[in-house]
Amino acid sequence: MSDTRYFALIxxxxxxxxxxxLPPPLHFSLNVWHLFTxxxxxxxxxxFNLIPIITAALxxxxxxxxxxxxxxxxxxxxxxxxxxxxxxxAFLVSHxxxxxxxxxxxxxxxIQKFGHSTLGxxxxxxxxxxxxxxxxxxxxxxxxVLYPIxxxxxxxxxxxxxxxxxxxxxxxxxxxSMAGLTISSGLWLTAMAVNPIGVGIAAKMGITIxxxxxxxxxxxxxxxxxxxxxxxxxxxxxxxxKETPEAPQKAAEALKMMGRISRNEWITAGVxxxxxxxxxxxxxxxxxxxxxxxxxxGILMITRVFGIEDFKSQGEILSTLIWFAILFALSTQxxxxxxxxxxxxxxxxxxxxxxxxxxYLLLILIYVVIHxxxxxxxxxLLALFGIFLSIGVEAGVPSELMAMxxxxxxxFNATITPQGSSCNAIYLSSGYISAREIYIYGGAVxxxxxxxxxxxxxxxxxxxx
Numbered sequence: 001m002s003d004t005r006y007f008a009l010i011x012x013x014x015x016x017x018x019x020x021x022l023p024p025p026l027h028f029s030l031n032v033w034h035l036f037t038x039x040x041x042x043x044x045x046x047x048f049n050l051i052p053i054i055t056a057a058l059x060x061x062x063x064x065x066x067x068x069x070x071x072x073x074x075x076x077x078x079x080x081x082x083x084x085x086x087x088x089x090a091f092l093v094s095h096x097x098x099x100x101x102x103x104x105x106x107x108x109x110x111i112q113k114f115g116h117s118t119l120g121x122x123x124x125x126x127x128x129x130x131x132x133x134x135x136x137x138x139x140x141x142x143x144x145v146l147y148p149i150x151x152x153x154x155x156x157x158x159x160x161x162x163x164x165x166x167x168x169x170x171x172x173x174x175x176x177s178m179a180g181l182t183i184s185s186g187l188w189l190t191a192m193a194v195n196p197i198g199v200g201i202a203a204k205m206g207i208t209i210x211x212x213x214x215x216x217x218x219x220x221x222x223x224x225x226x227x228x229x230x231x232x233x234x235x236x237x238x239x240x241x242k243e244t245p246e247a248p249q250k251a252a253e254a255l256k257m258m259g260r261i262s263r264n265e266w267i268t269a270g271v272x273x274x275x276x277x278x279x280x281x282x283x284x285x286x287x288x289x290x291x292x293x294x295x296x297x298g299i300l301m302i303t304r305v306f307g308i309e310d311f312k313s314q315g316e317i318l319s320t321l322i323w324f325a326i327l328f329a330l331s332t333q334x335x336x337x338x339x340x341x342x343x344x345x346x347x348x349x350x351x352x353x354x355x356x357x358x359x360y361l362l363l364i365l366i367y368v369v370i371h372x373x374x375x376x377x378x379x380x381l382l383a384l385f386g387i388f389l390s391i392g393v394e395a396g397v398p399s400e401l402m403a404m405x406x407x408x409x410x411x412f413n414a415t416i417t418p419q420g421s422s423c424n425a426i427y428l429s430s431g432y433i434s435a436r437e438i439y440i441y442g443g444a445v446x447x448x449x450x451x452x453x454x455x456x457x458x459x460x461x462x463x464x465x
Contacts, residue, residue: 009050016041026346032337034069039330043372046418049436053418057323060330070333077332078325082290084422089293090144091317091426094151096297096306097272100264103152108251108258110149111156115247118157118169118239122230125150125173126180130226133184133191139414141279141289142191143181143423145272150177151430156251157241161431172239174432176230179415179445181423183229186411187222189214194381194410201386202403205393209403216464217404221457225412225449232448237441264305271296320429324375327419331375340373340384356396361454363392364405368450371413377421381410400465405453412449415442 016037024033042060046053064070078084097103114124129146154160154170161170185192189199189211199209261269275296282289300306334340347366351359367388374380385406392402414421418428418435420442427433 005050008048009045012041012044012048012050015044026342028339028342029337031069032334032339034067035064035330035333035337036339038064038069039334039373042327042330043417046435047439049434053435054319054323057326061326064330070329074333075326075329078327078329079321081325081328082288084321084325084328086140086144086290086293086422088317088321089290089297090140091147091320091429092297092306092311093272093275093293093300094144094148094426095310096300097148097268098151098155099310100268100305101258101262102265102268102272103148104156105255105258105261105265106149107152107156108255110153111244111251112248112255115244115251117243118172118241119230119234121153121157121169121173122176122234123226125153125177126183126226126230129177129180129184130187134188139181139185139192140422140426141293142184143178143426144293145276146177146181147426147430150174154432156254157244157247159239159241159432166432168240170430170432171437172233172237174427174430175237175437175441176233178424178427178433178438179229179233179442181421182412182414182445182449183222183225185414186408187215187218192377192411194378195407197378198381198385198403198407198410202389202399202407205386205389205399205403207389207399207403209400209407213464214404214407217400217457217461218408220460221408221453224456225452228448228452229445232444233441236444237437264303267303267305268300271299317429320425324419324422324425328375331373331419332379334373335379335382340370341387343370345387351391351395354395356392359395360392360397360402360405360458363388363397363402364409364454365450367406368409368413368416368446371416371420375419377410377414380413385410398462398465401458401461404461405457408453408457409450412453413446416446417442 019037019040020034024030028036038060042056045051045056061075065072065075110121110124114120125146128149129142132145133142150173154173157169159165159168159170185195189195189209199214202209275292278287278292279289281287282292297306351362354362367384370384371380388406389402393399415424415438418424418438424438428435428438
């Protein structure tokens, strides 16, 4: 560790201790204030890459429990969350898709059609996501579909983590695919589990949002985001390999060399399609998505497409499971202990006397920025959506505009941090992108989406209502 990093780490420790012993503001209990101190120190350590994300999470867990800030049962509760287990299972199934050759075959078909440039590949990945999104009420499940394709695309373009060529193509495609999930989730009412929940909360306040009206409101800003986000990432987080005019022809030749679909590919395809079908039906029937993924993994193991030795080569997913579960538990406790509500109510008292336009902009901005403290889009929406919506409507903001923009923000804020959405964990575990890069470039994506929805989306929705 360099002297500069040592100094930064010592500075963080001093800052944390100072915050710990300060009198709690806003009538917070000492327990809540200490929990916030631990959480914010962990986020700062990750943001500035002072220590690895898994190390920061483990220290945060130990301090939280040993200091009595969180009860052990609640601190470890994140490890039993089904959506976190879904991340693990989806990642392992994705590895099987890659190992069997099915991911390679799919990626070669995409390269054959759109592979003249890396930018074209970026657009094709997001377009694929948008097309399948209405059938998936989970962006984590959808990332399990997209990730093996993106991973294979990177490998087939000669971009690998193990030989330090990840920035050649893979890093850009991973970041673009992750950002694309925020676009697709906001376009369709059924593309994200929290969307119908928000619509239900709005309905209790007399605001009616249908599948058709949602799609109409989302269409224009989402279209513009689809055009601009891959292009912006191409400029600020550029791939080393930009033009690939020979790639389509090489892909066609590689497909010929692969020959017919192999036994393992057929099995993997059958398992994958079955999983997709059950994930789609989970929006209608009580089907647990994690159980579906583990069942699919079990079939792949029985048929020896995925073996015990493959588990040993996927150690990074254990790290992902641990840090995500810990940060989820800390964030959940901030909500349960009233920290989020107290902060939102405090800041909204300064909104009196402002025009509804100013209040609207401030509320959406605060709603987006406060996602730095959440490790779940669902927890964020459940904790704050109703509060922000009622404040906005009471201040004179048109009700449908306020509801829709908060719902859109619940989706496009997902890339603001590595833990901002469960699907981010899958892309981070690939090794192609780092936590710090997600903070920087994911934050840039969030800012661009915020501007698009504010500047374009606001008048668009007002014109349709």
